[in-house]
Every structure is written in C-alpha cells, then in structure tokens.
Amino acid sequence: MNRLLRMASLAAFVFVALSGVMGGVMGNFAGVAMAQAAGGIGSGPGYHDPRSPIKPLQERAGVVAWTLLSSVTTKVEKDKLTPIFPPQILALDKQKVRVQGFMMPLEPGDKQQHFLLSSVPTSCAFCVPAGPEGLIEVRTRQAVRYSLEAITIEGQLSVLSDDAYGMFYRLVDGQALKP
Template sequence: MNHLPSICLPALRALLLSCALAGSWPGLAWAQPAPVLGQGPGYHDPRSPFKPLQEQEGVLSWSLLSSVTTKADKTRLIPIFPAAVRALDKKTVRVQGFMMPLEPGDKQRHFLLSSVPTSCSFCVPAGPEGLIEVRSKQPVRYSLEPVLVEGVLAVLSDDAYGLFYRLAEGQALAYKP
C-alpha cells in the first residue's frame, strides 16, 4: 500500500538509494565529511535557528531508531534492525521531530517527521533512519518548531520506497522542550 503522494515517493526513494550507494548526502558535502549510512539520524546544521532535539523521558529516542544498519543491494537498502527496535513494531510510541509536509496547506494529516530540521527546501534532512512517515487521525498544524506525536509504530523491513518507519493513528500532543 502506498502511503506517500505518488509524486514524492519515487523521488524520495531514488534520493535515499542513490545517497546510500554513493555514501554521501547531497547538499552536505560542504558541511561535513560524507556520513556512513546507518550511523546517525541526520545532520543538524549549526547555523539552524532551531536547537537540536533533547531526549525526553517517555519519548522514543532518535538514537535508538538510528541504530539500524543497512546492507546495500543492487536496487535497494536492506535494513538490519537491532532487537530493541524490532520490539517497537506495532507498539504505541511517542516521538518528537520536525515536520516535512507531504500535502498542501497549513494542516497536515500525512507528513514526514525528521530528527533534524530542514535546512534546504530541496533536500531530505536525514537518511531513512532519521525519518518517520506519519498518518494522523486529526490534522496537525504545520510548524517549523518541533512537534510531539503519539501513534502506532511500524518497523518496515521491506518498504517499496526505502522508508524504515511509519506511524499510524497519529495524534499531536503538546510539545514541551
């Protein structure tokens, strides 16, 4: 079942796969050495006006989600999830992050949640280990500030678009940094 808009998914999949196979992320070469896939949730640009997320009790840690490693196949990435991540599959979790809208408008029912803020409107800020596709019950007002969402997490071992995580039945909660 396709969850992302048909225009976004092929581009996202191609970007994630090409970056993984090339060992670098576009637009970041000037800022840091090429990251190793599976080694982190994304790059927080020090020039960003937004502070990096701080871990919070009761909120799923991006460091845990990014502990996945990958093996590159000819046409896709094969995620290898640690047991602690696999145990989260089909569990209700809370996760904080930055919204990347997938629909027009200021209220979103379908968006990506990123571990780091977007610093370029044409770039994906993190690899698949730093993104969660979210489907919310009620529309969530788009914000550049971090949001807190609760829902049922799916750990995806063979997603057609290269995503590793999906949150269903999402509900926005009051964010307290």
C-alpha cells in the first residue's frame, strides 16, 4: 500500500510539473496532450465545483471579466500552443486594470508577492484549476496575505503571446484592493 501511495504521489507530481505550475511548460505540447488525456484537467477557463464551500466569482463593474480573458483561442504550431487574442483583450495590453480571482501561492509563507490568480478556486493540491486562459501571473508591490476567498488586484496587465512558461497573462506592480 505504501508503494502504491508513493507511485500515485509521483504520478500527480509529474502531471503538475508537465502542466506548467511546477515546470513552467504549460505551453508545451506534451503537457497539453497529458491534460487532454486526463479529461481536460488544467485546460480551459476552469470549473467551479458546485459542491465547493467557496462562492464563485460574480462579474463586477470596473473589473476585467474572466469571460473576456478566457475568450482566447489557441492553435498548435510546431510543439506548442499559440494564443489568438480577440481585439478586446489586445486592447488591455500594458493597461492598468483590476482583476479578481483566487490566489495560488508560488512561494512559501502566508504572504505572497508572486502568485497565480485563478478564475476558480483550487480544489486539489495536485491539480491546476484552469488552463492559461484562466490564470494570471501576479507580482505585487507589497505582500498579500493568502486567503481562500477571492481577492481583487489592480496593476498593469501584459497580454503574452509567446511566454516561456506558457502563461497568457501577467499583472505587474500589483496592489491588493480592499473588498
């Protein structure tokens, strides 16, 4: 039984690494193929489990909607996925915006300055809750306390068409806003 648990843990770790959170290869064709083979885990805008005790995000005035950010399409070129952004998303590039979402820490500790913001809450420690269209890499000026509840961040958004880590969006110079 112990061996079986170790094998399952290793398989989960490899899946997460190939999906991009640990290994930064979200745009890698092998990672995409694995996500598709696993039933789409880590692909698409994300799925909010109705059994979750955490409330889903509600669209708010003045906050960029995930329905817009997830409207990106992709095409396979050689060994990677290339995003195709609609004009409404391209217009947000290098603009100061507000986004809301669920924090996925990238560093140890309860305060984070570098994290992922997801369109849906994380429901599994080994699963990516959404694909690159449902995630934003965030860097903030001051550390933000981790919370299971949704947070709103304001900062400069970059729309990424060829990110080495497979991300579609990055927000820099961020600042957490009061709820």
